[in-house]
Amino acid sequence: MIQQIYPQVQHDYQFELNKDMHISAAHYIPHEDAGKCQKVHGHTYFVNVTIAGDELDDSGFLVNFASLKKLIHNRFDHSILNDHSDLFSEVDPNYFPTTEGVARAIWELVQSDLDTKDNKPKCVQVFVRETPTSYVVFRPKKKEGQE
Ligand SMILES: Nc1nc2c(c(=O)[nH]1)N=C([C@H](O)[C@H](O)COP(=O)(O)OP(=O)(O)OP(=O)(O)O)CN2
Numbered sequence: 001m002i003q004q005i006y007p008q009v010q011h012d013y014q015f016e017l018n019k020d021m022h023i024s025a026a027h028y029i030p031h032e033d034a035g036k037c038q039k040v041h042g043h044t045y046f047v048n049v050t051i052a053g054d055e056l057d058d059s060g061f062l063v064n065f066a067s068l069k070k071l072i073h074n075r076f077d078h079s080i081l082n083d084h085s086d087l088f089s090e091v092d093p094n095y096f097p098t099t100e101g102v103a104r105a106i107w108e109l110v111q112s113d114l115d116t117k118d119n120k121p122k123c124v125q126v127f128v129r130e131t132p133t134s135y136v137v138f139r140p141k142k143k144e145g146q147e
Pocket residue numbers: 029037097098099100130131132133134
């Protein structure tokens with residue numbers, strides 16, 4: 001059973017949902033400063049995505065929990081993160097598959113999917129735990145004029 005404490009995000013939306021998932025994946029960091037992490041190794045990532053909004057869809061969902069799992073877990077589980085060349089780079093540190101990079105990539109995938117929905121939910125936080133002692137939180141910057 002997944003049980004985690006993760007940071008809360010402030011927002012003014014009426015509904016908030018959270019989806020937890022585990023992802024078993026391998027990666028390496030393609031930079032000499034990464035030390036032992038330059039070698040391929042694996043993690044069981046713990047991921048939490050937080051979705052918020054004011055409107056429900058025709059099913060009464062803010063977004064279907066199952067569709068979030070399909071979008072993220074099915075894409076990354078039992079994969080080598082570096083192989084996802086549409087998301088990660090071998091040369092641009094901003095797009096290395098670090099915990100930071102994974103958190104941002106997950107946010108981009110989730111928000112792109114949410115943008116197709118009529119009720120316009122927002123992904124307000126992605127939490128990625130890479131090891132028992134290391135995690136990253138990604139929150140999108142508010143755009144100009146956004147509350
Ligand atoms: N800011 C970041 N630092 C590190 C990342 C990262 O993604 N972002 N990644 C790594 C390695 O990939 C490694 O898998 C995780 O490192 P670390 O937390 O140091 O793992 P340990 O189990 O060795 O840590 P303990 O302190 O012994 O628990 C490195 N840095």
